[in-house]
Amino acid sequence: MAHVLITGGCGFFGAWILRKLFDAGHTPTVWDLELNPKRWLMILTPDEVAKVAFASVRVDDPDAVKAAMLEANPDAVIHLAGLQVPTCKKDPIAGARVNVIGTLAVFEAARALPRKPGLAYASSAAVFGSDADYDHQAVGDASWPRPGTHYGAFKLCNELTAKVFWTDHGLSSAGFRPLTVYGPGRDVGLTSFPTRAVAAALLGQNFEIPFSGPTCYTHCAEVAGYFVAAALAAKREGAPVYTVGGEVADSKTFVEKLSRHVPEAKALVRVSGGDLPIASHLDDKPLRQAFPQVKRIGLDEGIGMTVEIFKKLKARGELAAG
């Protein structure tokens, strides 16, 4: 069984990756700014939560990262810590410190370990520009990145950095570029509104999704599967980056699908605004070839899974407003 370190592990992806690691009998360590198990408690048992080793480590503090990495000496690292699109827009310098310097710090520390760990990290489909930038054609691993946000530019920088760590130091890694990941625990960021609409509808609250255009939806359990499979792969080479596809839907279609599970959504959830600045038609053939073992989860199934967990949280009085 492997010891897996997750940076930013108190966040949304972190919770779902912990779920996968416990299901497979692995031992997790989490680094984050501070211990906040609220998302873990949505999908882990209290016993599992108690088993997570936690350390408060800021990834933008390279010395602290190096010392903590040597102490943890993990078999694999899943690097998720980062600031999202709105925060990077408001404060690009803070964004670069965490997203760029933080990623460099994690890679530098990983290469200094006595035995090179498996390494998977979160990039983003925000490395692409808008649908209009690509004449509304599908984009994929071979497409020219044209980030339209600081966040996307930082993620692209990290992908290039990862490739240099492979050529300079033989440190292999796998990066993933998802777009709109949804499910319990998704509560911050530009594309968090659809998940928050699910919670609002179940709570009988009005809610507005502030973009109407299409986006590519991937369920969190599927995304967690890719990170874990890559970090623990027996054979690792190079620094591939995988575009993560899913089901494309505009916000009206999302609300229609949600209404099949929560009929109140039709009246409660409104849609406003225009398109997202990130291309929605994502070609992920290389991802599917590399990770055939990871089960795809369609949007209807994923909304159903989300509703089921939110209903349980609501019954316990723990479902937060959208």
Ligand SMILES: NC(=O)c1ccc[n+]([C@@H]2O[C@H](COP(=O)([O-])OP(=O)(O)OC[C@H]3O[C@@H](n4cnc5c(N)ncnc54)[C@H](O)[C@@H]3O)[C@@H](O)[C@H]2O)c1
């Ligand atoms: N959620 C999505 O749909 C999506 C899509 C594409 C890419 N991503 C990327 O995946 C990663 C995980 O996303 P998420 O939705 O779990 O995000 P999240 O915001 O829920 O979690 C990020 C975590 O990083 C932590 N963090 C922030 N600054 C830190 C620092 N300096 N040191 C240590 N920890 C720090 C936060 O406290 C938080 O717990 C992020 O890098 C994000 O950019 C997410």
